[in-house]
Amino acid sequence: MTVPTPSQTVGPFFGFAMPFEGDAHAVAPGSDGAVRIEGQVFDGAREPVPDAVLEVSDGQQFARCGTDAEGAFHFTVRKTPYLDVLVLARGLLRHLATRMYFPDTDLSDDPLMRLVEPERRHTLVASATKGGLRFDIRLQGEEETVFIQL
Amino acid sequence: MTEPDFEPPYLFPDYRATQLRAPRRELVRLPDEWFHHRRGPAFGRVPVKAGDSDLTRQHSGEPLGERIILTGRVLDGDGRPVRHTLVEVWQANAAGRYVDPVDTHPAPLDPNFTGAGRCLTDDEGNYRFVTIKPGAYPWRNHRNAWRPAHVHFSLFGPQLASRLVTQMYFPGDPLIPFDPILSSIADARGRDLLVAKFDPGTTEPEWALAYRWDIVLRGRDATPSEG
16 A cells, blocks of 8 residues: 555744754755745745745755744745745645746746636735845735646 | 545634634635645754664663654655655653753753654655653643653644644553544544554563554655546
């Protein structure tokens, strides 16, 4: 029998175990083509989620960042059309998956976007800021981020 | 044939923290090749040293508690070993206290125990940790709530869909039936998948009890084929 082992929450006490040196930087900050992404995770009461850990990847790049007291996280990655994003947190019995598109990615023919109601598509697209990109994640409620069924 | 699926729901009100964190909108179902079959994170940047799998030798002295061996195989959805994949574990000490500064439970810290380990599976998909048995600890989910003893596990596997973060429990723990986190898995067969078995064959005389716990990741290592 090869039934998949079920998931359980990452809990609140991963902060001494999951981080590693340079974990948030898939590429060195300031290196050629490096982009800084910043954002916050919010719950259904619009409160920041201080005990989440996010992982971003695109097959080649991988980075991990825990949220701080303001629910804030940051990554440094090389530019790519999009990143797959996993969200783990206390209160999430299973991690959530979503996708962050870079703002200038052509989405007119994107297979995921075609499955998302037009008024929710913007939750998957980072916005350009002075220092890089901004991408917030809303777990629940108004402006809830589009998540992908695992 | 559809595999049985014992995954917990996102919203399970008895586990209070799910109430404001579970998404309420329907999740988007994508064809597997658009997301699930994408290559999993290249975790090579996560440092793994040989000594990282022995949590009892990370300090100058030995930690207090019952020394145990935790071992098992990591398999894919076809029952094949997942080789050389990263396994991360973390846990409370024997008194039920985490090193993590967020933990305020008034139980003693152990200067000889951190409670975090890493290893890569071998050619047959085996992992092996030496640690001490974690203690139960209280949490504020409801009145007199106590977590059963558990070890957190994090695994990557070959595909995005293989990523698994879960908890391993110990057989015979009287707190198991009262735990809302484990009870979020509705089917007893699914809950049993998270309980290790005492392993007399791996237990080392005059040294340490062993527990065996096999892990099955979603997805397949091989080129996807239809049929």
